[in-house]
Amino acid sequence: xxxxxxxxxxxxxxxxxxxxxxxxxxxxxxxxxxxxxxxxxxxxxxxxxxxxxxxxxxxxxxxxxxxxxxxxxxxxxxxxxxxxxxxxxxxxxxxxxxxxxxxxxxxxxxxxxxxxxxxxxxxxxxxxxxxxxxxxxxxxxxxxxxxxxxxxxxxxxxxxxxxxxxxxxxxxxxxxxxxxxxxxxxxxxxxxxxxxxxxxxxxxxxxxxxxxxxxxxxxxxxxx
Amino acid sequence: xxxxxxxxxxxxxxxxxxxxxxxxxxxxxxxxxxxxxxxxxxxxxxxxxxxxxxxxxxxxxxxxxxxxxxxxxxxxxxxxxxxxxxxxxxxxxxxxxxxxxxxxxxxxxxxxxxxxx
Numbered sequence: 291x292x293x294x295x296x297x298x299x300x301x302x303x304x305x306x307x308x309x310x311x312x313x314x315x316x317x318x319x320x321x322x323x324x325x326x327x328x329x330x331x332x333x334x335x336x337x338x339x340x341x342x343x344x345x346x347x348x349x350x351x352x353x354x355x356x357x358x359x360x361x362x363x364x365x366x367x368x369x370x371x372x373x374x375x376x377x378x379x380x381x382x383x384x385x386x387x388x389x390x391x392x393x394x395x396x397x398x399x400x401x402x403x404x405x406x407x408x409x410x411x412x413x414x415x416x417x418x419x420x421x422x423x424x425x426x427x428x429x430x431x432x433x434x435x436x437x438x439x440x441x442x443x444x445x446x447x448x449x450x451x452x453x454x455x456x457x458x459x460x461x462x463x464x465x466x467x468x469x470x471x472x473x474x475x476x477x478x479x480x481x482x483x484x485x486x487x488x489x490x491x492x493x494x495x496x497x498x499x500x501x502x503x504x505x506x507x508x509x510x511x512x513x514x
Numbered sequence: 515x516x517x518x519x520x521x522x523x524x525x526x527x528x529x530x531x532x533x534x535x536x537x538x539x540x541x542x543x544x545x546x547x548x549x550x551x552x553x554x555x556x557x558x559x560x561x562x563x564x565x566x567x568x569x570x571x572x573x574x575x576x577x578x579x580x581x582x583x584x585x586x587x588x589x590x591x592x593x594x595x596x597x598x599x600x601x602x603x604x605x606x607x608x609x610x611x612x613x614x615x616x617x618x619x620x621x622x623x624x625x626x627x628x629x630x631x
Binding site for chain 2: 343344345346365366367368370371375378379393394396397400401
């Protein structure tokens with residue numbers, strides 16, 4: 291696999307280092323002359339000097355044949371532009387962008403720059419995971435498998451209340467596996483099962499999706 | 515006319531050498547960053563007929579122009595892009611780009627041609 295990494299800061303350098311160690315072909319692009327010279331001591335021909343938002347610099351790095359372009363500069367506008375030209379001009383199939391300011395995440399989405407990785411959001415998600423406190427109970431955690439099962443009570447007025455399972459907008463990486471109606475026996479729902487307020491639902495999900503799940507079933511925290 | 519700029523000093527520059535203040539002449543001024551949605555809203559992007567992106571950063575201009583076009587549906591968007599290569603490609607993608615470098619080169623070429631004649 292050939293990977294072009296733009297931005298030789300802590301993220302970019304360590305990423306390039308790991309990819310090379312895993313046997314991948316990598317070109318790192320760094321626009322600061324001094325940083326470039328320092329990294330060149332270690333990475334030698336695997337780093338090029340230049341502004342990765344200039345098309346000729348990307349072309350010199352061989353973006354046309356890249357299987358993956360990773361934009362991890364400290365500037366969100368630059369990361370968006372790099373990924374946009376990688377995808378739309380050079381028809382690179384896979385891109386990954388770093389989002390420095392979580393408020394800019396909406397711009398990445400607007401222009402179809404996905405996935406966009408925000409370190410702030412990743413840490414926030416971990417905090418959500420460690421300190422849930424929003425009306426849900428962790429029934430099972432499988433950290434190695436990156437899966438967990440939670441139970442949440444559906445609040446009246448929540449987006450999911452009164453809707454069919456098929457119509458509930460769950461985040462990717464989550465699935466309703468069981469419905470426990472108030473005072474009734476639990477069952478596995480079908481797409482046309484209606485979720486009522488007061489029901490408890492069991493959801494299997496990737497860790498970190500707690501907040502998105504809560505928004506659907508109990509947006510204002512614990513009922514009552 | 516509504517101007518959005520990060521630097522409050524730009525507001526004074528608008529008044530310099532004028533008979534009236536910028537506001538008295540009918541202008542608006544908002545201090546804020548171009549890619550902050552709140553700043554764009556405060557500057558009135560929802561009511562505008564035309565949007566000009568002319569900060570000193572090519573990539574900022576290209577991004578904010580696409581936000582104006584795709585998020586706010588502004589019909590007429592013009593973008594300053596200094597780098598000819600980026601100006602050409604984004605021009606082909608439907609952005610109305612103005613490249614001062616290309617215009618400058620043309621003027622120099624004309625001057626050189628005239629001198630040679």
